[in-house]
Structure formats: C-alpha cells, structure tokens
Amino acid sequence: MPELPEVETVTRLIRPGVEGRLIRGVKVHWERTIGGQSLAAFEEAVRGKRIARAWRRAKYVVLDLQARKRPAGQLLIHLRMTGRLHVVDSGEEIGPYERVRLLLEKGRALSFVDVRKFGRFVYLEDSEPTFSRLGPEPLGEEFTREWLGSSLRARRRALKPLLLDQSFLSGLGNIYVDEALFRARLHPLRHANKLKKDQSDRLHAEIRAVLGEAIEREGSSFDAFYRTPEGQPGSYQHQFQVYGRHGQACHACGATLKKITVGQRGTHVCLRCQRPPRGVPQLL
DNA sequence: AGCTACTCCTGGTAGC
DNA sequence: TGCTACCAGGAGTAGC
Numbered sequence: 001m002p003e004l005p006e007v008e009t010v011t012r013l014i015r016p017g018v019e020g021r022l023i024r025g026v027k028v029h030w031e032r033t034i035g036g037q038s039l040a041a042f043e044e045a046v047r048g049k050r051i052a053r054a055w056r057r058a059k060y061v062v063l064d065l066q067a068r069k070r071p072a073g074q075l076l077i078h079l080r081m082t083g084r085l086h087v088v089d090s091g092e093e094i095g096p097y098e099r100v101r102l103l104l105e106k107g108r109a110l111s112f113v114d115v116r117k118f119g120r121f122v123y124l125e126d127s128e129p130t131f132s133r134l135g136p137e138p139l140g141e142e143f144t145r146e147w148l149g150s151s152l153r154a155r156r157r158a159l160k161p162l163l164l165d166q167s168f169l170s171g172l173g174n175i176y177v178d179e180a181l182f183r184a185r186l187h188p189l190r191h192a193n194k195l196k197k198d199q200s201d202r203l204h205a206e207i208r209a210v211l212g213e214a215i216e217r218e219g220s221s222f223d224a225f226y227r228t229p230e231g232q233p234g235s236y237q238h239q240f241q242v243y244g245r246h247g248q249a250c251h252a253c254g255a256t257l258k259k260i261t262v263g264q265r266g267t268h269v270c271l272r273c274q275r276p277p278r279g280v281p282q283l284l
Numbered sequence: 285a286g287c288t289a290c291t292c293c294t295g296g297t298a299g300c
Numbered sequence: 301t302g303c304t305a306c307c308a309g310g311a312g313t314a315g316c
C-alpha cells in the first residue's frame with residue numbers, strides 16, 4: 001500500500017522519463033480514475049501540455065504542467081491501495097489493469113496500473129487549496145519535535161487514527177504508523193495529549209527514521225502483485241518489526257506480537273513493549 | 285472534535 | 301477440487 005516512501009520511490013523512478021516531455025494524448029480505460037471533472041474536460045486540460053517537473057507532496061505524485069513555457073496547472077496522482085506508475089513504450093500492452101495512459105513524446109507513455117481502481121488522477125489549475133488541507137511533511141523542516149509535541153498536546157485522539165489523519169501529518173499510512181509506534185514504544189490507543197515530552201520526542205525521531213530507512217530501501221512490496229514490470233520491488237518489508245508479524249516473536253522482547261483493530265484498521269503491536277493505556281484491557 | 289459505519293474495488297485466502 | 305465469505309485498506313462522506 002503506497003505510503004510516503006513508496007510514492008517517493010515511484011516519483012524518482014518515473015522522473016527521468018516524464019520531465020520535459022509533452023503529453024500528446026490521454027487514454028482512459030476506467031473513467032472513474034479521473035476525479036473532479038469530466039473525462040472530456042480532463043483530456044482537454046492535459047493534452048498538449050508539457051510536464052515541467054515531477055515531485056511528491058504527501059502521498060501524491062505531482063506533475064507540474066506547462067503550456068507555452070508558462071505554468072498551466074498540475075496533475076495530482078494518488079495511488080491509493082494498488083496504483084502503480086511506469087514509463088513504458090507507447091505500443092507496449094500492459095494488461096487488463098491499466099486504467100490511464102498518458103502518451104508522451106518519443107514513443108513513450110506513462111502507464112497507470114491499478115487493480116482495485118481506488119487510485120485517482122486529478123487535474124487542478126491550482127493545487128494550493130488541496131495541499132493547504134494537508135499536515136506537514138514528516139521529513140520536512142516544519143516537522144520538528146516542538147511542533148509534534150505541541151500539536152499532540154492539542155489533540156485528544158488516540159495516536160494511531162491521529163497519525164493516519166492526513167490533515168494532521170501527511171504521508172503516513174497503516175504500515176509506517178504501526179512501525180513508528182512500535183519503535184517509539186507507544187501503544188496505538190494512547191491519547192495524544194497524554195504523552196510526556198520524551199515520548200513525543202521519541203515518536204518524532206522514529207517517524208523520521210522509519211520513513212528515511214524505507215526510502216533508502218525503495219519502499220516496501222509484498223508480492224509480485226505490487227512490483228513494477230521493471231522489477232523494482234523495494235525491500236523494506238524485510239525490516240518490518242510488527243506489520244504482518246502477528247503470531248511471531250517481538251524482535252525486542254520475544255513476546256508474541258498481536259493484531260488488534262484500531263479505528264477499523266488492522267493494527268500490529270507488541271503489548272509488552274507498547275503498554276496499553278489505562279482502561280484498555282490487555283486482552284488477546 | 286472525534287467516533288463509527290459505509291463506500292469504493294478485486295485478488296487472495298481461510299474455511300468448509 | 302470447488303465453492304463462498306471475508307479480508308486488505310486510503311480517503312471521503314454521513315450521522316451521531
């Protein structure tokens with residue numbers, strides 16, 4: 001499930017193939033992948049423009065578009081659960097799960113493959129309103145220990161749903177939240193405003209560490225399903241301490257890891273390393 | 285503010 | 301072997 005490290009990796013991979021290229025045409029195989037406007041309006045907005053830059057904000061791949069050398073809107077791509085992007089030859093057949101294809105110059109194309117159809121392409125004249133609703137980048141300058149400490153004190157929510165909330169902090173998803181909370185030795189149901197300073201400092205450090213390490217390893221991928229045709233699997237899944245490891249021994253203390261549900265999300269914890277807050281039965 | 289429930293999707297798999 | 305039922309989950313929305 002693409003989170004910040006996977007989106008960062010994908011962005012880096014496609015960048016050399018798309019930056020500077022003209023979008024000659026658009027093929028949409030699943031119309032609902034296009035969000036916010038009609039298919040016709042989307043095609044009209046995108047065709048004939050040049051991709052000036054490919055970058056990442058939160059879990060969006062952002063393509064800055066130009067027309068006649070001037071900024072001309074942005075294409076935001078969200079991979080959601082199973083979306084993947086690759087640069088391919090324009091004649092290359094990708095199979096039944098390709099949802100969108102941008103035809104580029106020089107016989108190349110940007111192909112969007114998405115089994116579960118949750119991914120979205122949105123063209124925006126101005127992305128500022130969208131991005132201003134997002135919390136800070138966890139690897140950016142704004143995300144300091146002081147910011148996290150004071151922001152947590154202002155919220156009463158449980159840590160996990162708060163960290164998954166993109167308007168609080170952007171880029172984290174289910175996997176890296178579980179990993180960061182484990183590494184910070186904080187139970188997912190701990191209330192944000194109850195953390196002591198050393199705990200919120202630890203959480204800050206571990207969020208950064210886990211994301212940085214995952215980017216170094218080009219993200220996580222589980223099975224062939226999530227890999228790109230170019231064979232870019234990512235290898236961070238081998239570093240998981242808790243995610244998907246329920247029933248196995250905690251690497252830190254040896255206790256059996258558990259899987260619980262927090263906010264309708266599968267949640268992986270070591271109940272010995274991550275002490276539940278008062279009132280939460282230490283069951284299962 | 286913040287909770288739950290529901291929606292969108294389909295491949296994989298647990299259970300029988 | 302083959303069937304069904306359920307699971308995974310990012311984000312948006314509705315209702316309380």
